[in-house]
Amino acid sequence: MRRLLKSTRAVSPVFTTVLLILVVVLGMSMAFAYLVSYVKDFQIGRGSAAMELFCIEDVWFKGVGGSGPIEISVYNYGKVDVNVTGLYVNGQPIGFNQPSGHLAIPIGGHGNVTTVNVRLDPDVPYYFRLVTERGSICEGEYVSPSEGEP
């Protein structure tokens, strides 16, 4: 058996060439398929982030002086759909739109981000940062109203 494996007499030049072509074609096809899929993913994902343009149009603090949700209205004025997946309030990640935990806004559409109940102090600036699936950020500082006000 060892002798058979070591023997190269049976491997003809034709067979070698066919094998070589097969390996090269297969290898290049795999590399090209990976490249095409990588570029496609890039175009759908991070590559389109430049066209993601959205802004906070209104912030509603509900239940100031106690605990309540914050409703943030978001407007998508960009060229692609936006999927908000993260919200940070004063640097802390806050859950929103439970149970899905995300907000999809079509082009030219509006959407609401409703947080879980958080402690809301009156006359305090809150710093909001919205993060999308593609990594775009929209942020702004809004002051909560005086106690008893909406």
Added chain:
Amino acid sequence: MRQKGKLRLTRNRRGTAEIVGTVLFLVILLFFFANVFLWNNQVNSEAEQVKWRKMNSPVRIEVADAGSPFVFEVTNLGGVDTALSRLWIVNSTDTGNEKDHVYADLEPLNVWVAAGSTRRLTLDSETILNEDGSVNATLSNSEITIHYAPPPGQTVIFKILTKLGNTAACSQEFP
């Protein structure tokens, strides 16, 4: 002798396949990466165009007539025309009402504010809400009427949003 060598070189076909293969491979690669580059260029160009339009269409909202009917004006301070998206009406005085934050949807009315010009918005004496809870707004003879009766003795903030994402606000205390 030299002529003979040149003739032999041109007639020699050894290695032609490799050269043709390499050139084809380079052409395919170039075509593929040129496509990606052009797409990226187009994306950035479109985004820059939107940002440029936004930067050149800031708006201002101010009270024009605090009497009855209450009128306020939206002025386009930039050099690019802009369309109005929403008018947010926020009652900043505590009423305990769920309708403290409402908006009038201006997009169906297709209200444009030309560069440097002003549009007047008039408040109605009666509040009419749409099915989705937004304030009803109508357009008649270029006159925009917002069917929202401001609550007496309370301060209301009016915030305008354009389709390019610009905002402006003003507030008014109603006697």
